[in-house]
Amino acid sequence: xxxxxxxxxxxxxxxxxxxxxxxxxxxxxxxxxxxxxxxxxxxxxxxxxxxxxxxxxxxxxxxxxxxxxxxxxxxxxxxxxxxxxxxxxxxxxxxxxxxxxxxxxxxxxxxxxxxxxxxxxxxxxxxxxxxxxxxxxxxxxxxxxxxxxxxxxxxxxxxxxxxxxxxxxxxxxxxxxxxxxxxxxxxxxxxxxxxxxxxxxxxxxxxxxxxxxxxxxxxxxxxxxxxxxxxxxxxxxxx
Numbered sequence: 260x261x262x263x264x265x266x267x268x269x270x271x272x273x274x275x276x277x278x279x280x281x282x283x284x285x286x287x288x289x290x291x292x293x294x295x296x297x298x299x300x301x302x303x304x305x306x307x308x309x310x311x312x313x314x315x316x317x318x319x320x321x322x323x324x325x326x327x328x329x330x331x332x333x334x335x336x337x338x339x340x341x342x343x344x345x346x347x348x349x350x351x352x353x354x355x356x357x358x359x360x361x362x363x364x365x366x367x368x369x370x371x372x373x374x375x376x377x378x379x380x381x382x383x384x385x386x387x388x389x390x391x392x393x394x395x396x397x398x399x400x401x402x403x404x405x406x407x408x409x410x411x412x413x414x415x416x417x418x419x420x421x422x423x424x425x426x427x428x429x430x431x432x433x434x435x436x437x438x439x440x441x442x443x444x445x446x447x448x449x450x451x452x453x454x455x456x457x458x459x460x461x462x463x464x465x466x467x468x469x470x471x472x473x474x475x476x477x478x479x480x481x482x483x484x485x486x487x488x489x490x491x492x493x494x495x496x497x498x
Contacts (some may be wrong), residue, residue, distance in 0.1 A: 260284075260287075260495045260496065261287065261289070261358075261361070261493065261494060262284075262489070262494075262496070263491065263492045264282075264468050264471055264491055265280040265282050265289070265443075265471065265488070265490035265491070266280075266468075266472065266488070266489055266490075267279070267280050267487070268447075268478075268483075268486065269490070270478070270479065270483035270485050270486050270487050271479055271482060271483030271484070271485050272466045272482075273485060273486055274481060275299060276302060277294035277295065277296075277301030277304075277305055277390045278302075278447065278486040278487070278488040279291075279292045279302065279305035279306045279353075279492055280292075280293065280309075280443075280488050280490050281309040281310065281312075281313060281489075282490065286306045286310070286313060286317060286322075286359075287322060287359055287360050287361075288313055288316055288350075288357065288358070288360075289358045289443060289445075289490055289492055290312060290313070290355065290356070290357045290358075291356050291357075291373050291443040291444060291445055291488050292304075292305035292353045292354060292445075293305060293353060293371065293373050293488070294306075294308075294351065294352070294354075295352050295416075296342075296349075296351030296352065297349075297350065297352065300348045300350070300351035301351060302315065303351060304338050304341075304342075304351040304352055304353040304421055305353040305354075307334070307337055307338055308334040308335075308337065308353045308421070309334075309355070311330070311334040311337040311338075311366045312327075312357060313329035316330050316359070317393070322343055322359055322360060322361040322362075322363065323361055324361070324368075324430055324432065326359075326367050327357065327366055327482045328368060328373070328430060329428065330357075330379070331355060331357075331368055331370060331428050332428075333422075333470070334355065335423075335424065335426045336486070337454075338351065338353065338420050338421025339421050339422075339424070341421075342421060351372070352416075352419035352420055352422040353419060353420045353444070354368075354369075354370075354372055354373040354419060354420070354446075355369065355370045355373065355420045356368070356369040356371075356373040356387060356443055357369075358375065358441060358443065363434060364432050364433070365434070365441070366430070367386055367387065367430070367432070368428055368429065368430050369387040369388075369418070369419050369428070369429045370390060370419060370426065370427070370428055371390055371391075371416050371418060371419050371467040372389040372390060372450075372456070373387075373443070373444065373446065373488075374442075374443070374444055374446075374449050375376055375387045375390070375431070375442070375443050376441070376442040376457075377433060377435070377439060377441055378439065378440040378441075378462065379435070379436055379438075379439045379440075380436075381462065382458070383442070383454060383457060383461060383462075385423075386433065386490050388429055390416060390418035390419075390427065390429070391413075391414075391415065391416055391417060392411075392412040392413070392416075392417060393410065393412070393413050395417050396412075396417070397410060397413075398427045399477075404490055407491070435494055438493075439494065440461055440491060440492065440493045441491070441492040441493070442457070442461060443488075443489070443490040443492070444474075444487075444489045445486060445487065445488040446485060447478055447483070447484075447485035447486045447488065448474055448475075448478050448487050448488070448489055450480055450485065451482065451485070451487075452474070452478050455475075457474065460474055460477070461491070461492075467493075470491060471490075471491060473488050474487075474489045475487050475489060
């Protein structure tokens with residue numbers, strides 16, 4: 260079993276929060292989504308995608324990699340259908356990163372640039388790979404990292420829920436140690452706060468709630484240009 264705490268914040272610039280986090284401990288499912296679209300379409304997309312994944316897994320009664328992928332595909336259809344049926348939602352989409360407990364394994368799936376990290380053996384390690392222009396095009400062209408930080412295409416996603424069919428879903432499988440921690444977050448955190456600062460907060464002897472607040476505060480102190488969402492997970496201690 261995993262214990263979890265999650266927190267989402269508007270940040271310092273945006274007028275509405277298009278991020279969404281879902282903690283369904285009874286399903287062993289934990290999700291972060293970062294929506295995009297005009298008006299309030301982004302927040303609708305992120306909530307719809309996350310809840311569609313949860314509903315699909317609940318109805319399936321299964322916890323395996325194939326079911327998680329199918330749940331993402333169902334979320335993609337749901338967001339696309341919702342956008343097609345309402346002109347005010349046209350063009351909406353969302354990133355999606357999810358953790359699903361499957362026996363001793365931890366399954367992770369992602370679309371877009373919301374990330375999963377694992378803190379293990381005193382080190383914070385990225386698990387997911389961003390589906391962004393910077394990661395999939397810019398770096399392969401050999402553009403240096405400093406230039407990529409200010410490149411006009413640095414925020415462009417190459418894949419998102421509700422935007423593309425077929426959908427490219429990245430899948431991963433982990434085994435956690437008893438002292439491991441998983442971090443799920445939107446780019447309002449990882450795109451603003453350096454990895455060392457995030458790592459220092461996670462390894463500090465504080466509660467999950469305190470750590471989530473500290474991570475969000477760090478992003479806001481750095482300008483908080485986007486919505487910020489963090490979810491922390493760890494194995495429950497044996498009785």
